[in-house]
Amino acid sequence: MTAALAFDGVACMRGGRTVFANLSFDLNPGDAGVVSGPNGVGKSSLVRIAAGLLAPADGVVHASGRRALLGESSALDRDLTLVRALGFWAGIDGRADMLEEAMAAFDLMPIAAIPVRLLSTGQRRRAGLARIVASGADVWLLDEPANGLDESAVAMLEAAIVVHRARGGIALVATHTPIAIQSARRIALGPVR
Numbered sequence: 001m002t003a004a005l006a007f008d009g010v011a012c013m014r015g016g017r018t019v020f021a022n023l024s025f026d027l028n029p030g031d032a033g034v035v036s037g038p039n040g041v042g043k044s045s046l047v048r049i050a051a052g053l054l055a056p057a058d059g060v061v062h063a064s065g066r067r068a069l070l071g072e073s074s075a076l077d078r079d080l081t082l083v084r085a086l087g088f089w090a091g092i093d094g095r096a097d098m099l100e101e102a103m104a105a106f107d108l109m110p111i112a113a114i115p116v117r118l119l120s121t122g123q124r125r126r127a128g129l130a131r132i133v134a135s136g137a138d139v140w141l142l143d144e145p146a147n148g149l150d151e152s153a154v155a156m157l158e159a160a161i162v163v164h165r166a167r168g169g170i171a172l173v174a175t176h177t178p179i180a181i182q183s184a185r186r187i188a189l190g191p192v193r
């Protein structure tokens with residue numbers, strides 16, 4: 001299956017209020033989209049719609065290929081060591097073969113034996129990103145992936161996105177901080193008038 005993600009005239013309502021409307025874009029293999037805009041404008045909601053977790057109020061979402069979502073929480077078992085917690089998810093996703101590459105991409109090998117609950121904020125974020133890589137999913141949906149990351153970890157994220165796109169993957173990234181993503185589609189949300 002070829003990966004694709006397209007919004008066609010999509011509207012989003014939250015709490016009875018229109019957050020954005022008539023949004024269209026399409027992402028094909030190797031593409032990236034960067035969703036930007038001020039707080040509360042609907043970036044997370046857009047990512048949740050793309051993930052199929054929130055229904056659009058209007059319009060249609062076309063998605064093909066496997067999707068993986070990075071939200072606020074990493075969903076890793078706090079009591080397992082990092083390598084076991086990541087290995088659990090890679091196994092569920094049928095991609096145990098990706099585990100080592102994913103951990104190396106975010107320099108997690110040195111802390112592989114540490115329980116998840118003891119990780120720092122940035123380490124936990126890197127672990128969440130490694131879970132996305134290890135999923136082997138075609139479409140990455142990343143909500144504020146740079147939160148808590150230092151400069152070198154942001155560079156790891158940028159490099160991981162390059163590799164993913166080179167393999168024909170798609171990345172949709174909602175961010176309020178700059179992340180260097182070459183030739184990305186800009187999806188700028190603004191207040192609805």
Ligand SMILES: Nc1ncnc2c1ncn2[C@@H]1O[C@H](COP(=O)(O)OP(=O)(O)OP(=O)(O)O)[C@@H](O)[C@H]1O
Pocket residue numbers: 014015019037038039040041042043044045046176
């Ligand atoms: N479950 C909900 N019920 C009602 N309103 C909601 C709900 N979730 C979000 N909202 C509202 O929808 C709007 C968009 O929220 P969203 O989290 O998508 O924005 P955002 O652009 O990601 O914000 P931020 O940059 O602060 O993370 C906000 O006004 C928010 O208050």
